[in-house]
Amino acid sequence: MPLPHYRGRFAPSPTGDLHFGSMVAAVGSYLDAKAHGGEWIVRIEDVDITRCTQASAVSILKTLEKFGFEWDGPVVYQSQRTAIYQDYFNTLKNRGIVYGCACSRKELAENPKGIDGAPLYLGKCRQGITDGRAVRSWRLQVPDDAITFEDRIQGTQTQHLAQDVGDFVVLRADGLFAYQFAVVVDDIEQGITDIIRGADLLDSTPRQIWLYRCLDHTPPSYAHLPLAVNSHQEKLSKQTLAPSVASHDPVPMLRNVLSFLGIPINADTDSLADFWKLAISSWDIGKVYKKQKIESFL
Ligand SMILES: [Zn+2]
Secondary structure, three states: OOOOOOEEEEOOOOOOOOEHHHHHHHHHHHHHHHHOOOEEEEEEOOOOOOOOOHHHHHHHHHHHHHOOOOOOOOOEEHHHOHHHHHHHHHHHHHOOOEEEEOOOHHHHOOOOEOOOOOEOOOOOOOOOOOOOOOOOEEEEOOOOOEEEEEEOOOEEEEEEHHHHOOOEEEEOOOOOEOHHHHHHHHHHHOOOOEEEEEHHHHHHHHHHHHHHHHOOOOOOEEEEEOEEEOOOOOEOOOOOOOOEOOOOOHHHHHHHHHHHHOOOOOOOOOOHHHHHHHHHHHOOHHHOOOOOEEEOOO
16 A cells, blocks of 8 residues: 555653643644645654553543544554564664663763753763673764754754764663654654654754664654743643643634644634634644744643
8 A cells, every 4th residue: 555645643742631732733733634635643652651651641532532633543652662663773783873881870961961951972882881881771873964954844954963962872771762763663664754743852853864864764854833831931741730721622722722823713613623624724834933932821
C-alpha cells in the first residue's frame, strides 16, 4: 500500500491531563493534516515510564474524543515499543556511531550549559572510557557542522550540534531509551511526513534530523507553533499548575486555541461538527503568529 501524501501526528506525554498548551499542539497538527486531506495519528509518549501514568493516557484520549478529534489507526504507546527501539539502537551500534559514556550526572554538571539548559557534552568518553569506570549511558556522535532546516512557521533554523549540545544520550543510564531517539524511531516507523508541535521542541529538532540521517531516512517537514506560556514566561504544564481543559463545552475552548494562533473563527456556531468544518476550511499555517512564545490568559 503506498504511503499517503500527508501523515501527521499528535504525541502527548501522559504526565497529566490536557491543558491549553497541549490543546494548541493537538489542534494545529489536526487541522494541518485534515486541510491536506491527510491522516492524523495519536501516539502516547510514555517512553519515560518514571514520569507517565496510564490514568493520564486514558484521560487525554477521553478529552480528545469529547473535543471531536478523529484519529487514524490504533493509538500507539511508546512503552510497548522497546524491542523496536532496541533494533534501531543496534543499527547505530553496528555502525560505530554510538558509544558508552561513564560520566555521572555530578561530573556533567560541571560542564557549561548547552542550548536547552542541560550540560553541554564535551566528548569525554568518545575515545573510550578509562579502566575502572563503567558504562552508564550511550551517546550518539554529532557532526562538527551546522544543521539547517526550514520551519514552516518559524523560518530558517540553524544549530551547530557539537557546539550547542554535544554528543547526546540515546540510551539512558536507567536503561530507558531517550525521548529524542524514541520519537525519531516512531516517526520513521509510522511514516510521519509532517510534524506540527510546540516551539519548545524547536531546539530538539536538529538532534532529531541528525538521527534521521544516521538511520538513512529523510526527515519530515517541521512546523513549530507558538508555545503557550504563563505570565512568568513558563510553559503551561502540570508543574506550572496549568488548569486541565474542561471537556463539557469544547467549542469555546477550540475558538480560544485558534484565536491564540492568529486564525480566529468568527462564525457563530455551537456545533462541534460545524466548528471543525469551518476550522479545516479556514486553516492557513501561513497566518499562524511567527512567535516562539505567546502569553496565554487561560
Ligand atoms: Zn562520558
